[in-house]
Amino acid sequence: MNDNQAGSELIxxxxxxxxxxxxxxxxHPVIILTGARQVGKSTLLxxxxxxxxxxxxxxDSLDVLEQAxxxxxxxxxxxxxxxxxxxxxxxxxxxEVKQAVDKARxxxxxxxxxxxxxxxxRQVSETLAGRAVYFLLTPISLGEVSRKQPPEWFFRVFxxxxxxxxxxxxxxxxxxxxxxxxxxxxPLLYLKRPEAWVKWWEGYVATYVERDLRQISQIDSLTDxxxxxxxxxxxxxxxxxxxxxxxxSGVSQSTVRRYINLLEVSCLLERxxxxxxxxxxxxxxxxxxx
Numbered sequence: 001m002n003d004n005q006a007g008s009e010l011i012x013x014x015x016x017x018x019x020x021x022x023x024x025x026x027x028h029p030v031i032i033l034t035g036a037r038q039v040g041k042s043t044l045l046x047x048x049x050x051x052x053x054x055x056x057x058x059x060d061s062l063d064v065l066e067q068a069x070x071x072x073x074x075x076x077x078x079x080x081x082x083x084x085x086x087x088x089x090x091x092x093x094x095x096e097v098k099q100a101v102d103k104a105r106x107x108x109x110x111x112x113x114x115x116x117x118x119x120x121x122r123q124v125s126e127t128l129a130g131r132a133v134y135f136l137l138t139p140i141s142l143g144e145v146s147r148k149q150p151p152e153w154f155f156r157v158f159x160x161x162x163x164x165x166x167x168x169x170x171x172x173x174x175x176x177x178x179x180x181x182x183x184x185x186x187p188l189l190y191l192k193r194p195e196a197w198v199k200w201w202e203g204y205v206a207t208y209v210e211r212d213l214r215q216i217s218q219i220d221s222l223t224d225x226x227x228x229x230x231x232x233x234x235x236x237x238x239x240x241x242x243x244x245x246x247x248x249s250g251v252s253q254s255t256v257r258r259y260i261n262l263l264e265v266s267c268l269l270e271r272x273x274x275x276x277x278x279x280x281x282x283x284x285x286x287x288x289x290x
Contacts (some may be wrong), residue, residue, distance in 0.1 A: 035137035036267040059086040072096040088114040139184035
């Protein structure tokens, strides 16, 4: 599916991650590209070189899914450059990728993409250890929306060179509040009415809870999960206090911890470590969540 769509017109906005992916695939046999559903993973791989010329296998297709479960290696017979989308749906396929890489490491190349954070899935980290590099595609950035190149000043900050204040003034946009309400999700760039954004988000959450979540783990109560997810959303940018979330949701703290981990695996929740000069404190202090 092409995420950047407006009516019958297909529009692609180049993503800043693309050059890094192209460089990595020249050095490593496997790239794992993850990110929340609808952030534009498939669109990127369909449009960016060299990936646009590769064999693309989408496990969202029931026929392809059935073939992957019966005979995974038959999906790419004769192909040396392969993209497998929604790979988390058939974990067994990872072993076939491992064997293909081990037999011809310098000849074959794979890009494995999925809506689950494959780095946090044990079968992926164990199977492809030493063979794969990992990338996370986030929702589209303000610069990408404007079709701008990555800002050079950002990388100079890590060398201790702070940019002039006028640089930040140039970044300002009157459209930012609307983009924030849309979550910077590519499909929402072409919906103009707030009512349409709300309907889209309702469908997004329903699809996640009723389909994607069930592929990752068995949830005893979807009602409890949705309640915890809503409470966490209201605490975005705040320090994570699992005891308070458990109390307010009426769910046990161990279950809250599990639900948070599932949201993180699904790329829907991000933990930001505490900002301290001491690395030990960064590890032991409670993070903020987004």
